[in-house]
Amino acid sequence: MIYSLCLILIGIGLYGILTKRNIVKIIIGFVIMEAGVHLLLILIGYRMQGEAPILQPGMKLSEFITRAVDPLPQALTLTSIVIGLGVLALMIAIAIRLYERYKTFDITEMRRLKG
Amino acid sequence: MNHLIPLFIAVPLGAAFFIPLVSRHVKWVPDVFGNLTMFSLAAMSFYTIGQSEVYHLGAWQTPIGIDLRLDGLSSLLLIAINVIGLAATLYSVAYMRIFTSKLRYYSLFLIMVTGMNGVVLTADLFNLYIFMEMAAIASYALVGFGCEHEELEASFKYLVLGSLATLFVLIGVALLYGMTGSLNMAQVATSMQSAAQAAQGTMAKPYIFALGLFICGFALKSALVPFHAWLPDAYQSAPAPISAMLSGVLTKTIGVYVLARLLFNVFGISQQLLLILQILGALSMVVGVLLAIGQWDMKRLFAYHSISQIGYVVLALGLGTPLGIIGGLYHLVNHSVFKSLLFLNAGAVEYSTGTRDLKRLGGLNQALPITGKTSLVASMSIAGIPPFNGFWSKLIIIIACVQAGYYWLAAWAVFVSLVTLASFLKVQKYAFLDAAKMALAKIQHTPFFMGLSMVVLAILCVVTSLAVLSGFDAPVLIAPAADVLIKGLITL
Amino acid sequence: MTGMSLIVKTVCRWLKGFILLFGVYIVLYGHLTPGGGFSGGVIIACAFILIFLAEGKLVETKIFSKNVAGELDSVGILIFWAAALTGLFCGGVYFKNFITTAAESHFKLFSSGIIPICNIGIGLKVGASLFVVFVILAAVKIVVPKKSDNINDHEEDEK
Amino acid sequence: MTLEYIVAALIILMIMGAVTALETDNLLSSIIALGAVGFLLAIAFLFLGAPDIAFTQIVVEILLLIILIRVTIHRDLKTTTAHRAMFGWTFAIVLIAFLTWFGLTVFEEFPAFGTAVMDRVADSASVTYIKEGLAKSGAGNLVTAVLLDFRAFDTLGEATVLFCAILGALAILRQKAHKHSKEKDQEADAA
Numbered sequence: 001m002i003y004s005l006c007l008i009l010i011g012i013g014l015y016g017i018l019t020k021r022n023i024v025k026i027i028i029g030f031v032i033m034e035a036g037v038h039l040l041l042i043l044i045g046y047r048m049q050g051e052a053p054i055l056q057p058g059m060k061l062s063e064f065i066t067r068a069v070d071p072l073p074q075a076l077t078l079t080s081i082v083i084g085l086g087v088l089a090l091m092i093a094i095a096i097r098l099y100e101r102y103k104t105f106d107i108t109e110m111r112r113l114k115g
Numbered sequence: 116m117n118h119l120i121p122l123f124i125a126v127p128l129g130a131a132f133f134i135p136l137v138s139r140h141v142k143w144v145p146d147v148f149g150n151l152t153m154f155s156l157a158a159m160s161f162y163t164i165g166q167s168e169v170y171h172l173g174a175w176q177t178p179i180g181i182d183l184r185l186d187g188l189s190s191l192l193l194i195a196i197n198v199i200g201l202a203a204t205l206y207s208v209a210y211m212r213i214f215t216s217k218l219r220y221y222s223l224f225l226i227m228v229t230g231m232n233g234v235v236l237t238a239d240l241f242n243l244y245i246f247m248e249m250a251a252i253a254s255y256a257l258v259g260f261g262c263e264h265e266e267l268e269a270s271f272k273y274l275v276l277g278s279l280a281t282l283f284v285l286i287g288v289a290l291l292y293g294m295t296g297s298l299n300m301a302q303v304a305t306s307m308q309s310a311a312q313a314a315q316g317t318m319a320k321p322y323i324f325a326l327g328l329f330i331c332g333f334a335l336k337s338a339l340v341p342f343h344a345w346l347p348d349a350y351q352s353a354p355a356p357i358s359a360m361l362s363g364v365l366t367k368t369i370g371v372y373v374l375a376r377l378l379f380n381v382f383g384i385s386q387q388l389l390l391i392l393q394i395l396g397a398l399s400m401v402v403g404v405l406l407a408i409g410q411w412d413m414k415r416l417f418a419y420h421s422i423s424q425i426g427y428v429v430l431a432l433g434l435g436t437p438l439g440i441i442g443g444l445y446h447l448v449n450h451s452v453f454k455s456l457l458f459l460n461a462g463a464v465e466y467s468t469g470t471r472d473l474k475r476l477g478g479l480n481q482a483l484p485i486t487g488k489t490s491l492v493a494s495m496s497i498a499g500i501p502p503f504n505g506f507w508s509k510l511i512i513i514i515a516c517v518q519a520g521y522y523w524l525a526a527w528a529v530f531v532s533l534v535t536l537a538s539f540l541k542v543q544k545y546a547f548l549d550a551a552k553m554a555l556a557k558i559q560h561t562p563f564f565m566g567l568s569m570v571v572l573a574i575l576c577v578v579t580s581l582a583v584l585s586g587f588d589a590p591v592l593i594a595p596a597a598d599v600l601i602k603g604l605i606t607l
Numbered sequence: 608m609t610g611m612s613l614i615v616k617t618v619c620r621w622l623k624g625f626i627l628l629f630g631v632y633i634v635l636y637g638h639l640t641p642g643g644g645f646s647g648g649v650i651i652a653c654a655f656i657l658i659f660l661a662e663g664k665l666v667e668t669k670i671f672s673k674n675v676a677g678e679l680d681s682v683g684i685l686i687f688w689a690a691a692l693t694g695l696f697c698g699g700v701y702f703k704n705f706i707t708t709a710a711e712s713h714f715k716l717f718s719s720g721i722i723p724i725c726n727i728g729i730g731l732k733v734g735a736s737l738f739v740v741f742v743i744l745a746a747v748k749i750v751v752p753k754k755s756d757n758i759n760d761h762e763e764d765e766k
Numbered sequence: 767m768t769l770e771y772i773v774a775a776l777i778i779l780m781i782m783g784a785v786t787a788l789e790t791d792n793l794l795s796s797i798i799a800l801g802a803v804g805f806l807l808a809i810a811f812l813f814l815g816a817p818d819i820a821f822t823q824i825v826v827e828i829l830l831l832i833i834l835i836r837v838t839i840h841r842d843l844k845t846t847t848a849h850r851a852m853f854g855w856t857f858a859i860v861l862i863a864f865l866t867w868f869g870l871t872v873f874e875e876f877p878a879f880g881t882a883v884m885d886r887v888a889d890s891a892s893v894t895y896i897k898e899g900l901a902k903s904g905a906g907n908l909v910t911a912v913l914l915d916f917r918a919f920d921t922l923g924e925a926t927v928l929f930c931a932i933l934g935a936l937a938i939l940r941q942k943a944h945k946h947s948k949e950k951d952q953e954a955d956a957a
């Protein structure tokens with residue numbers, strides 16, 4: 001059930017990217033889709049009654065091993081968040097420049113390229 | 116361990132980080148550093164011939180750390196990437212004078228090369244995603260480097276579709292990790308195979324879904340036909356050396372190569388997958404070439420031909436026979452040589468005359484002898500005229516089609532080849548042969564470095580055609596690369 | 608841009624030190640507590656962005672100009688790159704963690720080999736680069752440029 | 767079991783926020799709705815045992831919101847809610863419907879929520895990370911250990927991607943891209 005909800009979130013983001021005309025809305029669609037993907041990764045790494053994979057002084061290793069959640073998807077998510085931020089920065093830069101040129105955020109009015 | 120392997124990533128990265136730091140104060144740094152780095156990379160790439168090895172980064176054993184894998188296929192791609200990259204940087208020394216901010220150009224260029232080298236070398240699915248994104252982001256910025264209306268629009272389109280593709284790939288990677296618990300390609304392949312054996316040969320649905328996402332994502336990246344919308348705009352708008360890199364190696368590396376690697380070596384090839392590849396290839400071949408015929412902008416015309424030629428490669432790989440795979444890989448290499456040469460020619464024409472419109476050009480053979488002659492070589496190569504490399508690879512692909520019993524595919528390939536010839540006769544006639552439409556005095560001479568890189572690529576067009584003499588039995592380059600795909604699943 | 612009201616400026620003057628300190632703590636203790644180079648770097652960038660928003664452009668660019676930030680960006684990532692390459696020369700393998708850690712030094716600040724060094728590099732890099740991003744994306748007002756001479760503050764090199 | 771319901775409720779709230787963000791006319795409102803999605807995501811991460819990611823998510827969300835608000839605040843706030851051309855629109859709907867339908871069936875065969883990789887695959891890397899991560903890398907925070915020691919190569923790539931994106935943004939936003947306009951070049955040649 002929970003995975004399906006996550007997939008619906010991804011689907012909503014995809015819908016925003018593919019159908020919206022406003023550049024800012026497309027960017028918002030990307031943020032939503034990325035949120036869905038990151039949530040999916042973290043959900044895959046979860047185990048029931050799990051706790052954070054951070055060892056503190058005085059913790060019993062044997063108990064930690066049975067309860068800690070998977071650290072690998074978390075590392076992947078962190079990496080992916082940073083990459084997403086980079087892509088968004090570039091996207092916003094291009095959006096600002098396009099606004100400067102065309103005085104609008106509407107992509108259907110940007111029609112220099114044909115074919 | 117062979118320490119050359121991580122240096123393919125470390126060297127260009129170091130140069131890319133170093134250039135912006137220094138060149139605010141010293142103006143000659145970007146040109147010299149960029150070219151030196153690419154030259155050393157090109158030289159290094161020839162040392163990888165015939166080697167195959169798995170490099171454990173950080174000395175961690177396979178599932179714990181990240182592996183780099185060098186084999187015949189990676190070696191072939193490495194040589195293509197770095198040699199074409201060297202030609203493009205040589206060309207940029209003169210060509211990029213018309214733009215500002217050379218330091219950022221070279222830095223982004225080197226990061227793009229790093230990304231491609233990483234994609235080719237890595238044996239880890241998530242690492243593959245990162246390097247793909249690295250190459251792709253650098254290319255988005257480089258496509259929009261001119262900051263005019265067209266450049267920005269093309270760059271945005273490319274950015275949106277490309278990021279969508281990488282998100283698809285990331286979902287696929289997440290699903291594969293959830294199912295198999297590993298990110299290493301060999302481990303994923305092994306556990307998928309054992310799961311399929313346990314279920315009497317049927318693949319579980321998550322694998323199929325991941326496979327579908329991968330095919331969509333990498334078809335978007337390699338601009339196969341239902342997914343080709345971004346390509347003509349991006350190639351038309353980018354600076355000429357970047358168009359050459361994009362068309363010559365980027366779409367092949369982060370599109371076709373990864374697709375072939377995943378389908379043949381990780382998922383294991385099957386009849387249905389081969390059929391999908393054949394359909395994508397055949398469609399791309401014919402749609403690309405038909406759209407190309409009506410174009411009057413030189414770069415846009417070449418861009419549509421790129422779609423068509425990548426169609427040849429994918430079709431040949433989709434035959435699944437050893438001869439087909441050899442033909443496909445041979446055509447991949449040949450195409451990266453002659454198509455980058457064509458884009459560099461278009462850039463030289465634009466640099467000298469200020470336009471790429473075929474209707475306004477004419478008689479350039481007298482004004483620009485080097486560009487005229489090299490573009491003749493490249494046009495003959497792409498159209499498949501006998502002494503040049505394009506002829507041999509297309510011939511092998513057609514023979515492979517016939518051998519595998521797909522007669523109509525062979526006829527299809529011949530037809531597309533004829534249309535390509537017609538289209539390039541048009542380019543030669545309007546741009547180089549017809550009467551001059553513009554005053555000779557207005558035409559600038561081609562700078563030395565641009566001429567040099569075009570001549571080098573033209574010579575490569577002839578040299579690569581000599582590979583056919585070896586009959587592909589010699590264990591150099593193409594035969595070992597094809598072996599990697601023919602052998603199927605990779606193991607630890 | 609002269610900045611916001613006096614109340615905002617005063618509060619920011621008090622807050623900025625704590626935010627910066629928190630960011631540095633997150634970077635340095637990334638291998639022991641939640642956080643690390645990236646999140647700490649973003650917090651450091653946020654501290655500067657706060658000053659920027661409150662005090663206005665003129666004050667900010669005097670303290671920490673975009674050129675300096677750009678150079679720190681390169682320096683930070685070069686630290687990380689150099690740590691990786693040193694592994695090749697000292698440990699024999701690229702990205703080898705060449706500083707060994709004794710078991711008794713676990714949970715101390717100077718433990719776990721090259722991880723704190725990498726964290727510092729990443730923190731520096733992320734802090735500087737996100738500040739640059741903010742400056743170029745958000746602080747530059749492009750209110751339909753007429754002669755486009757009011758926005759030349761995001762081009763600093765290449766005469 | 768209760769945790770599953772909490773996370774499900776959070777995701778439903780996120781879906782509502784996402785729909786609001788995409789369908790509101792006012793750009794400022796939609797960006798604020800987007801902020802709600804991001805912070806809910808951070809809360810979900812906290813529940814799922816990922817404080818590192820929650821932390822990063824909050825910080826990134828703040829930065830993103832500041833930038834997005836500053837970018838859009840003086841520009842056309844009223845937007846058209848109209849869709850793109852009919853073909854693209856129907857294609858998108860068909861694609862999303864297919865993906866969602868197929869995706870929903872996929873998760874029937876997927877390992878159930880809460881069975882982590884360590885419990886299913888005995889020789890997976892995660893088992894080693896949890897058992898020997900501290901001894902091998904010396905870092906108590908295993909996420910950092912994975913990020914900067916076991917898979918540090920990924921992190922170098924990630925830092926490079928950020929570096930490259932910022933360099934790209936600087937290149938895109940530079941004031942003058944061409945040294946000379948083309949007409950000037952030709953005049954200079956003629957002279």
